[in-house]
Amino acid sequence: MKRLPVGALVLALLFLSEVQAQTIRIGELNSYKTFAAFLEPYKKGMELALEEINRAGGVNGSKLELVSREDGGNPGDAVRVAEELISREKVALLTGTFASHVGLAVANLAAQRKIVFIAAEPLTDKIVWENGNRYTFRLRASTYMQTAMLIPEAVKLKKQRWVIVYPNYEYGQSATASFKKLLSKAQPDVQFVGEQAPPLGKIDAGAVVQALIDAKPEAIFSSLFGADLQKFVREGKLRGLFKNTVVFNLLGGEPEYLDPLKDETPEGWWVTGYPWSQIKTPAHQKFLDAYRKKWQDYPRLGSVVGYTTIYSAANALRKARSTDPEKLIAALKGLEMDTPFGPIVYRAVDHQSTMGAYVGQLSAKGGKGSMVNWRFADGANFLPPYEEVRVLRKE
């Protein structure tokens, strides 16, 4: 009789290890507290995707499990958290990160520890180009791609005097550099007559707006977002900066940054973003319905990114039929899949997905911000030629 509990215990342990063998773990880390406005919807998107995948039977006969962690918003903590996911949680691959420097640090760690990393949100071009490595893939349209998407409209205007305002860190700096380069190429007589680089989150909007007015611009290129953008819009409207200028604002149409503007949404600005209520494609409608049903809330861009990230991981695991990093890399290179924004490919040449973005103009109709005159810009059309990319990647 005494042996029975021991036997039961052994059985239970066997059963447990069986269950463990049947799940594949995805390790996810992000700066949930630092960039909460974007990342809360992002997490909801991930959870929706996870639920759908597991309801449909999981991947390769196993359930998917998401192990999600706070990365503290700095590379040092993020690397420690990633180490924990790799060595203690034994995850099959890593995903996530938001800020450029955190993404780059984790990407570098991924190469060092030989584990696949799908960078979900960092926009920095370097993560797939200058600092690209064979273990790192990136989902979202990069700073360069989104800047390039705005160029056709900017060129059409034939404005000569441009001023630029951007948050002073990697994202704003590289958006500005790409914009200047691309616009000068398409329109050689363009002049950049002023530049303002306020610290992220700390724009002194009154002084910045006045300085821009003094430069007498015809058009403005901005990559501000969040609180900086709201302050800039309010002061700029008040002081009449936008009266005779055309404004281009990267990311300005993303619900995360657009919705807080409400009735103060500036009319006619050209932005990249996500007009979630107006996209009628079947793929998006399916996502929209499922999301609203699960969360009783509308999706933000973060939701789409989180959702698609988990599907990218699942599809890679399916195609590889394994969790082996080398097989996963082979599967992700050239992986084709459907997303709420339509089909994408993870390019073999630089591991960048061709996920696009919506380009359009802002409108304050009905007391809240929305996008009008929009079109979908497929990411594949806004990437530099393979030869240029190869040079950047030093391959």
Place this chain on the structure above:
Amino acid sequence: MEYTSVLIQFLNGLASASSLFLVAAGLSLIFGVTRVVNFAHGSLYMLGMYMAVWLSERIGFWLAVPMAAAIVGLLGAVVEMVLLRKIYQAPELLQLLATFALLLVIKDAALWVWGAEDLLGPRAPGFAGTVQIADGALPQYDLLLIALGPLVLVVLHFMLAKTRWGILIRAATQDREMAGALGVNQRWLFTGVFALGALLAGLGGALQIPREPANLSIDLSVISDAFVVVVVGGLGSIPGAFLAALLIAQAKTFCIALGYSKATLVVEFMVMAAVLVIRPWGLLGRVPANLRGPAAVPLPFHPPSPRMLRIFAVLSGALVLLPLASDAYALVLLTDILIFALFATSLHFILGPAGLYSFGHAAYFGLGAYAAGIFSLQGKFPMELALALAPLAAGLAALVFGWFCVRLSGVYSAMLTLAFAQIAWSAAFQWDALTGGSNGIVGVWPAPWLASKTAYYYLTLLLCAGAIIFLWRAIFSPFGYALRAARDAPLRAEASGIAVRSMQWAAFTIAGLTAGIAGALYAFSKGSISPEAMGVQRSVDGLVMVMLGGLQTLSGPLWGAALFTWLQDAAARNIDYWRAATGAVILALVLLWPNGLGSFLQSKK
């Protein structure tokens, strides 16, 4: 620039100065009377913003502003009575720890109540338009702010100069003990001052909502600005704070106007460094009255007792044997803990035995880390050489900065260290070619023979333990005793032939050098280094570790670093509101063991 735009920019500067002054005045008032460095002052400001946005949807903007300020003032009174009252007797700087914990709790509370999205408030009814100035425009609301700053200054001045309450406050600012001895009820005086300071912070925040959305990152950015203003103006001096706010706001505005917007990152710290080097007590500050009595002299350190030595022996043995029995992640976490233990011990070396405050110790940690990265990636040095040379770079910086810092004392010296740290930080942030800018340096990995977690753990253990033992030995060397003498009785120490400043300078340099060792080890353990490594947050973390462990104990920084690092790791993994959880644990510890964890261990011997 045309004449009109110079004028408008000047008025912009005045409006910003008013906003700055409101929040700085409260901070200055609180510090002047209670000597509390209120780290949560920015959080009170943030609460004022959220409260005002929330209220103005219900009762309109003009009622919402005073209401929000009153509520925040009330909250300040509660905080003072429940928390700060219990720890006035504790070592100085402990209040810093308590208010830091408060900051964490308030941040998460705001997230919980108001959500993550920024809340843009309404424009002020009646002041929503602009006034025409020549061919430019200035918001009416800015004019209102411009008027409000001096108005608050006058009201405060009248209150302090003419009312009985104000006279008591001034008496307490001048000489706390004497005011108490003359029968002034300090308890209510302190509560009242703290409430007033909180009210001013809340008012500052509430008045800001037509210009800026309420958001969760405003607390830290406001507190650092307010500190700078208070110190530049002279601690406890309200007119000084006004003058400083004016100076700093105009400096920032004209950086933007003249096309040097990138300089706004650091211009306030440059102003502060310049002011403190020329006027050590700020623009209008006075030499602070010395605290009297035995309470002012910290207890001396004792060499570790035999029991303590046995604990260390067992602990070291366990740390050496640990890799045999643990998983790889435990080693990663322990490597972090060891590095921070050395960082905290190096900070403790100047805070405790030398009595030099530093709010910018992360500079030397970061410089060590950056030097390691630059030597190994740009200089192509072997990793071992880079690791050996990097601390020297940090030490060299400490040698230069230290020369200025030891000339000042107390919070002024601490703020000068902060100014230098911020200047170093912004250099790392902006110097793309050398430091990789905001991305930092990526790909700093150890040599192959040290690449395994176990090998790197042993390297860290060896270097950190060695450096910590060296620092402890120094405390009980003639040099350490000289530092103690210089801290407790500078005049007597000089009279007996100790070169006080040189001793402190040397201590500062040694602390910087050892922090640099920690930084270099950190860089190679993470594979990358970014500006955060030398940011304010890291300096604050260091202070928190030292204060958690206990300033007046030898081994305190070790326990503090271990607890804080482990707590952050564990809480962030398991709890959504991990910042609040960390804050709550710190608050509990502060109230239970005001002298730190180390004192708890010592008291049981």
